[in-house]
Amino acid sequence: MSNRKKPQSGGQMGHGPGGGNMMMMGQKAKDFKGTLRRLLAYLKPRRNELIAVFFAAIMSTIFMIVGPKIMGTAITELFEGAYGKFQGVPGAAINFDKISQILLLLAGLYVLSSLFNYIQQYIMSSVAQDTVYDLREDVNKKLEKLPLKYYEGRPNGETLSRMTNDIDTIGSTLQQSLTQFITSIVTIVGIIIMMLSISPLLTLISIVSLPLSIFAIRPILKRSQKHFADQQRTLGELNGHIEEMYTGHQVVKAFGHEKQASAQFTKVNEELYKAGSKAQFISGIIMPMMFFIGNLSYVLISVVGGILVTQRSISIGDIQAFITYSKQFTQPITQTANIANIIQSTVAAAERVFELLDEEEEVKEKTTAKLNRANGAVTFEHVDFGYGDDLLIEDMNIDVLPGQTVAIVGPTGAGKTTMINLLMRFYELNDGKIKIDGFDTRNMSRSDLRRNFGMVLQDTWLFNGTIKDNIAYGKNGATDDEIFAAARTAHADNFIRTLPDGYETVLNEEASNISQGQKQLLTIARAVLADPPIMILDEATSSVDTRTEVFIQKAMNRLMEGRTSFVIAHRLSTIKDADLILVMDQGKVIEQGTHSQLLEASGFYADLYNSQFSESVAG
Numbered sequence: 001m002s003n004r005k006k007p008q009s010g011g012q013m014g015h016g017p018g019g020g021n022m023m024m025m026g027q028k029a030k031d032f033k034g035t036l037r038r039l040l041a042y043l044k045p046r047r048n049e050l051i052a053v054f055f056a057a058i059m060s061t062i063f064m065i066v067g068p069k070i071m072g073t074a075i076t077e078l079f080e081g082a083y084g085k086f087q088g089v090p091g092a093a094i095n096f097d098k099i100s101q102i103l104l105l106l107a108g109l110y111v112l113s114s115l116f117n118y119i120q121q122y123i124m125s126s127v128a129q130d131t132v133y134d135l136r137e138d139v140n141k142k143l144e145k146l147p148l149k150y151y152e153g154r155p156n157g158e159t160l161s162r163m164t165n166d167i168d169t170i171g172s173t174l175q176q177s178l179t180q181f182i183t184s185i186v187t188i189v190g191i192i193i194m195m196l197s198i199s200p201l202l203t204l205i206s207i208v209s210l211p212l213s214i215f216a217i218r219p220i221l222k223r224s225q226k227h228f229a230d231q232q233r234t235l236g237e238l239n240g241h242i243e244e245m246y247t248g249h250q251v252v253k254a255f256g257h258e259k260q261a262s263a264q265f266t267k268v269n270e271e272l273y274k275a276g277s278k279a280q281f282i283s284g285i286i287m288p289m290m291f292f293i294g295n296l297s298y299v300l301i302s303v304v305g306g307i308l309v310t311q312r313s314i315s316i317g318d319i320q321a322f323i324t325y326s327k328q329f330t331q332p333i334t335q336t337a338n339i340a341n342i343i344q345s346t347v348a349a350a351e352r353v354f355e356l357l358d359e360e361e362e363v364k365e366k367t368t369a370k371l372n373r374a375n376g377a378v379t380f381e382h383v384d385f386g387y388g389d390d391l392l393i394e395d396m397n398i399d400v401l402p403g404q405t406v407a408i409v410g411p412t413g414a415g416k417t418t419m420i421n422l423l424m425r426f427y428e429l430n431d432g433k434i435k436i437d438g439f440d441t442r443n444m445s446r447s448d449l450r451r452n453f454g455m456v457l458q459d460t461w462l463f464n465g466t467i468k469d470n471i472a473y474g475k476n477g478a479t480d481d482e483i484f485a486a487a488r489t490a491h492a493d494n495f496i497r498t499l500p501d502g503y504e505t506v507l508n509e510e511a512s513n514i515s516q517g518q519k520q521l522l523t524i525a526r527a528v529l530a531d532p533p534i535m536i537l538d539e540a541t542s543s544v545d546t547r548t549e550v551f552i553q554k555a556m557n558r559l560m561e562g563r564t565s566f567v568i569a570h571r572l573s574t575i576k577d578a579d580l581i582l583v584m585d586q587g588k589v590i591e592q593g594t595h596s597q598l599l600e601a602s603g604f605y606a607d608l609y610n611s612q613f614s615e616s617v618a619g
Helices: 032-041 044-087 096-145 148-152 156-198 200-247 249-254 258-310 316-357 416-423 446-451 467-472 480-489 493-498 516-530 546-560 595-601 604-618
Strands: 378-385 393-400 405-409 431-436 453-456 534-538 564-568 580-585 588-593
Touching: 032 316, 044 096, 044 156, 044 316, 096 156, 096 316, 156 200, 156 316, 200 249, 200 258, 200 316, 249 258, 258 316, 378 416, 393 416, 393 588, 405 416, 416 534, 416 564, 446 453, 453 516, 467 480, 467 516, 480 493, 480 516, 580 595, 580 604, 588 595, 588 604, 595 604
Parallel strands: 405 564, 405 580, 453 534, 534 564
Antiparallel strands: 378 393, 378 431, 580 588
16 A cells, blocks of 8 residues: 555656746746646556545445435335324334334445545555655655755745645645545535436436536636635745744844844735735635525425425425435535635645756766776866856866865955865866866766765854764764764864763754854864865864864864865965965966965965965054
């Protein structure tokens, strides 16, 4: 029942370049039928379970539908016995034995109906959860394949909303509404058959209410669709805003932007309120309208049925059964109409999920080269790169030997971090080649490439877990001794052991229960544990005090021994011993050499170094 079979391809939706954009205000689903077909493709591998659900729904409904007819037989038996006795008919009496048998049969049918209903719900819950599981898996795999520019161009909360709220909406519809829809359809058909068997005339009166109901709710369904789309869109915006404000709450408070943040929240919340209110109000009109039309039909049936009973054209039990059927007849129609409304919301949610699944992925890998552990030779050959039409890096040529320490310096926006992003293949080149040990990085898998790099960034990233787990993130299967050794190398062991729980101290979501400098030490320990052949240090000591910086610099020097290292630094005093210093400006390497060579050249680097030295003396 819980076997998770992957769905067949449902076809790609042609959203074009803007496929991942959020729905515009008041816009309907771009492709309702296409999105619905694609969603149904996730159910296709579970057709056998769905057939079982359909069969169980039919059996449950049949046993339930037959109930009023049998109950009518018991009422007729009771009425005729009592009426005959009242009229003084000889031998007339109520046959309690027969009525008891009828009631026992009725009870048995209701038990069987409940049993099949349970089976139906049990199977459908498994189908729904497995389908949602597949959707989440596909979205998760997609997120791993998306390029860095996707995450940089969208709020995190918007992506989270698509993966959580929208998929949950789909799951709820599958688990609840789909079974209700099947049951409602079977109930409608079954009730019509039972009503025809009692009285075609009364059946005609009941069925007339059906086209009236459809005619009444059709314009409502059309209007509700765009409001449900707006509701999903604004919910994503609200999640994005909340995620940004709460993760950056210290900055918000520091700059006194609480009122602006609150005003923005109120604005988006108001949009969500309006969209949700309109959607719920319009959909809420459906139920009263259906009840009104149904009650008109109910009254008319009662009047005509009463006349037929007086004419002895129909038994009292049958008219009672028919009235029950007529009352039940409106319920599945109402449910079907309500479910149709829910489907509008579900398709709007599904389209947002499929827009994410249709986003442009990273360039497909060409794994013609295998790199287990690199020696560390790195070459840039005529590299061109730009985030848009304008090139940020143009004709870059660098040759780094194994074991060399390469420092990259330059003003803000010179292209230092961009160069590292290209080295790690976070972005694809416009032209040229980057080679590791002579192999073009585009001809090897990204996992093989990145396995050879260790990174310590200015922005620390730690997850909710113990300090030991955070350090162990750098190496699968790391032992405690390896973790402790890495922490000692990074000069993190002393402060860790002063904490109440030591290495078992749990970091909260923002890791705000330790200082920024301590967080940086943990990321350095993680890089030490990974033991990569190539190290990337992006202002790794920028968040620590001067005394700690001296310790870390010594640790970094030991760590970089025998490894190729790329060091991005603004404080030039920290990279005087580098084997090669690359001076970048406006995406180009304008100078390169050792510290002494660049000072003797009296160029851009010399001016930059002397200005920092002068500032430090003046300070």
